[in-house]
Amino acid sequence: MNEISQKDQAILARIGVNEVEKRDRRRQKRDFGVALLFMSPALLMVCGLLLAPVFYNVYLSFTNWRKFTGLDELIGFANYERMLGNPFFGEALTNTAIWVVASIVFPIAVGLGLALFLRDVRFSNTFKNIIFIPRILAPTAVGVLWFYVYAPQGLLNRGLSAVSGQQVDIGWLYQDNTVTPAIIATFVWQTVGLVMVLILLGLAAIPKDPVEAAQIDGASRFQTFRHVVLPLLTPTLLVVTILSVLAGFTVFDLLWVMGASYPGQRSLSLAVYMYFEAFQKGSWAYGSAVAVIIGLVVLSVTWVQAALQQRVDRMVR
Amino acid sequence: MKSLKARLLAGCLSIALVTTSIATAQEVSFVHDKGFWSEAFQKVTAAAKADAGVEIVETPYATAEQYKAYIQASLASGELPDMFTWWTGASFTELVETGKIANLDAVWDEMVASGEYEASAADLFRVDGHIYAVPLLLARWVMIYNKEKFEEAGITEEPETWDELMAAAEKLKAAGITPFNATVHEGWRGFIWFQELLLRTDPAAYNGIHDGSVAYDSEPVREVFEIWSDLYAKGYFTDPRSNQEIEDFAGGNAGMYLKGEWVVGSLGSNGLENDEIGAFIVPNITPDLPSAVVIEGGPVVVSADSIDKPEVQQALKFWTSTEGANAWAEASGNYMGNLKAEAPNPIIAEISEDMSANSTAAYLRWWEAVPPDLQGELVAELNRFMLDPTMDTAEDVMSRMQALNADYWANQ
Numbered sequence: 001m002n003e004i005s006q007k008d009q010a011i012l013a014r015i016g017v018n019e020v021e022k023r024d025r026r027r028q029k030r031d032f033g034v035a036l037l038f039m040s041p042a043l044l045m046v047c048g049l050l051l052a053p054v055f056y057n058v059y060l061s062f063t064n065w066r067k068f069t070g071l072d073e074l075i076g077f078a079n080y081e082r083m084l085g086n087p088f089f090g091e092a093l094t095n096t097a098i099w100v101v102a103s104i105v106f107p108i109a110v111g112l113g114l115a116l117f118l119r120d121v122r123f124s125n126t127f128k129n130i131i132f133i134p135r136i137l138a139p140t141a142v143g144v145l146w147f148y149v150y151a152p153q154g155l156l157n158r159g160l161s162a163v164s165g166q167q168v169d170i171g172w173l174y175q176d177n178t179v180t181p182a183i184i185a186t187f188v189w190q191t192v193g194l195v196m197v198l199i200l201l202g203l204a205a206i207p208k209d210p211v212e213a214a215q216i217d218g219a220s221r222f223q224t225f226r227h228v229v230l231p232l233l234t235p236t237l238l239v240v241t242i243l244s245v246l247a248g249f250t251v252f253d254l255l256w257v258m259g260a261s262y263p264g265q266r267s268l269s270l271a272v273y274m275y276f277e278a279f280q281k282g283s284w285a286y287g288s289a290v291a292v293i294i295g296l297v298v299l300s301v302t303w304v305q306a307a308l309q310q311r312v313d314r315m316v317r
Numbered sequence: 318m319k320s321l322k323a324r325l326l327a328g329c330l331s332i333a334l335v336t337t338s339i340a341t342a343q344e345v346s347f348v349h350d351k352g353f354w355s356e357a358f359q360k361v362t363a364a365a366k367a368d369a370g371v372e373i374v375e376t377p378y379a380t381a382e383q384y385k386a387y388i389q390a391s392l393a394s395g396e397l398p399d400m401f402t403w404w405t406g407a408s409f410t411e412l413v414e415t416g417k418i419a420n421l422d423a424v425w426d427e428m429v430a431s432g433e434y435e436a437s438a439a440d441l442f443r444v445d446g447h448i449y450a451v452p453l454l455l456a457r458w459v460m461i462y463n464k465e466k467f468e469e470a471g472i473t474e475e476p477e478t479w480d481e482l483m484a485a486a487e488k489l490k491a492a493g494i495t496p497f498n499a500t501v502h503e504g505w506r507g508f509i510w511f512q513e514l515l516l517r518t519d520p521a522a523y524n525g526i527h528d529g530s531v532a533y534d535s536e537p538v539r540e541v542f543e544i545w546s547d548l549y550a551k552g553y554f555t556d557p558r559s560n561q562e563i564e565d566f567a568g569g570n571a572g573m574y575l576k577g578e579w580v581v582g583s584l585g586s587n588g589l590e591n592d593e594i595g596a597f598i599v600p601n602i603t604p605d606l607p608s609a610v611v612i613e614g615g616p617v618v619v620s621a622d623s624i625d626k627p628e629v630q631q632a633l634k635f636w637t638s639t640e641g642a643n644a645w646a647e648a649s650g651n652y653m654g655n656l657k658a659e660a661p662n663p664i665i666a667e668i669s670e671d672m673s674a675n676s677t678a679a680y681l682r683w684w685e686a687v688p689p690d691l692q693g694e695l696v697a698e699l700n701r702f703m704l705d706p707t708m709d710t711a712e713d714v715m716s717r718m719q720a721l722n723a724d725y726w727a728n729q
Contacts, residue, residue, distance in 0.1 A: 069415075261502055264697065276693065279386055
């Protein structure tokens with residue numbers, strides 16, 4: 001039906017359409033070649049420094065590489081099977097899940113609150129700068145700083161002692177029930193500044209008309225926020241959520257520094273567990289398998305978030 | 318013109334390559350993970366250049382993890398440094414079993430024949446009857462005490478029996494001084510009192526827990542936890558959560574401190590000088606046991622590919638000589654077992670004398686003796702006990718330690 005008859009082809013050839021098509025194809029090829037040339041440094045870097053190590057890591061996870069031997073010995077899924085039966089892996093997985101949820105909920109809740117509060121107050125820029133300062137510090141430095149805040153004779157216990165009038169002697173970083181919340185609080189302290197700034201940018205981009213229309217219609221401040229501002233802020237909140245999820249999954253520095261003396265350190269998160277197995281014990285293949293699992297989980301979560309983002313974008317349009 | 322330029326460039330490159338290869342051929346690469354001694358190593362390498370004419374290029378690594386990764390990768394690629402430090406015990410055996418480490422039997426024959434080393438000093442570096450390292454340090458783990466605190470408490474003699482040690486602890490307590498300084502700082506210190514108490518009650522069990530023949534929930538181990546828990550209940554220990562253990566003791570927080578001799582230098586740099594401290598070997602709890610002490614050895618190994626290089630032989634000769642030992646002792650305060658070298662400080666001299674007088678047997682430190690795969694998990698459990706030193710916790714700790722231990726040995 002769609003096939004071009006010989007007669008039609010002869011007509012197209014006569015008016016030069018085939019030549020134009022050929023010329024276009026040649027130009028496209030040339031343009032693609034030029035584009036490839038310009039992209040090649042970036043492509044080489046992505047392939048050499050990102051994709052190749054990722055694929056090599058996947059290969060390693062199927063080997064028996066431990067310390068000095070086993071790099072060329074393939075053992076199938078044995079490392080993954082070992083992982084499933086290891087209680088430390090289970091604990092690290094649970095802790096990571098707690099971290100991810102906490103790194104979404106707390107920075108966004110506090111960041112949103114601060115952004116809304118600081119929009120209309122005097123000296124707001126000064127406050128914003130002060131809140132943002134921890135973000136520019138290295139996580140290791142933040143960890144060392146807060147390690148001393150949480151120390152038995154540290155600032156926190158002294159402050160609580162002064163307020164309560166009794167000697168407070170909590171080992172915040174030494175107890176199962178306090179170590180994770182204490183480090184999460186530090187994480188929130190450091191990350192909330194960036195979240196606040198991103199939300200402020202999102203708020204600034206919201207058009208005034210729908211907000212004013214809602215107010216003219218008699219909507220309260222809460223109703224305006226709930227039904228107008230929040231839906232329009234959703235794309236920004238999704239971006240912040242993706243950043244928070246990635247930060248939650250990959251947090252390492254704070255845990256390594258602040259959890260150094262905690263007996264259950266290795267189970268603090270999957271990233272710490274991976275480092276412990278690979279670098280401290282020399283179980284390179286097993287550590288690679290843990291890294292593959294972290295990568296797969298992060299990929300899955302970000303894929304779901306990207307799908308959500310697309311849906312929200314379509315709704316906003 | 319082009320051809321001339323190309324020739325000039327090739328000529329320059331050849332000269333540069335030849336110069337580089339001559340320079341590197343005469344150098345001996347020495348890599349270690351003891352960054353805190355980097356300055357001391359540099360002093361020794363300067364002495365090696367001045368005295369023996371050998372150029373040793375020292376490269377420090379900041380952390381043990383980075384360092385292990387580097388050595389493991391170097392070994393896989395066949396590019397090991399000429400000389401490097403490692404650990405004794407099971408991880409030393411693993412390294413030697415790769416076949417890439419040089420046999421140093423002949424070097425030790427000379428060291429012993431010169432009268433500078435006892436043949437037994439090589440025991441820590443022996444695998445299947447052959448010797449594969451020379452010493453970086455030999456540190457005995459002893460009880461350091463603060464002379465001023467002892468005086469305050471009215472203690473006039475160093476304790477020679479367990480009862481005397483307990484009496485000294487009670488006197489210190491009565492004088493308002495905490496007897497023993499011990500923490501879980503940095504996560505690795507939990508084994509110190511455990512190893513000492515087990516060695517002092519049952520040395521056979523101490524050896525047995527390292528090869529899997531004695532369980533971590535067996536009676537000898539339970540007895541250790543009972544004694545340890547009792548010492549905590551009596552208030553003999555400082556807060557285990559302190560994150561400045563050495564500084565605390567130098568500042569006078571306790572009367573005694575169980576540690577390797579290398580801590581003497583750190584105490585000095587924190588204000589507690591050599592003449593303000595003394596040291597003694599912890600007495601046995603079971604009285605009829607022979608004299609014993611825990612020893613920590615630091616080995617320096619040589620790559621099998623480098624052992625025949627004349628400059629490496631020269632470097633080894635200098636390192637194991639009395640001049641080398643003195644240079645190292647002066648720079649770092651460490652003792653490496655050279656009998657003709659001067660003791661780096663009076664504490665080391667005193668302990669050497671005591672050991673010689675009592676024919677004290679040396680036992681490898683728990684950290685090196687235990688299989689490396691179990692180190693981290695087991696010491697975390699011991700730390701957990703120190704943070705909650707009750708017998709209920711001890712039972713749980715013993716059970717978890719034994720589960721890990723049994724699982725490990727079942728798979729060997």
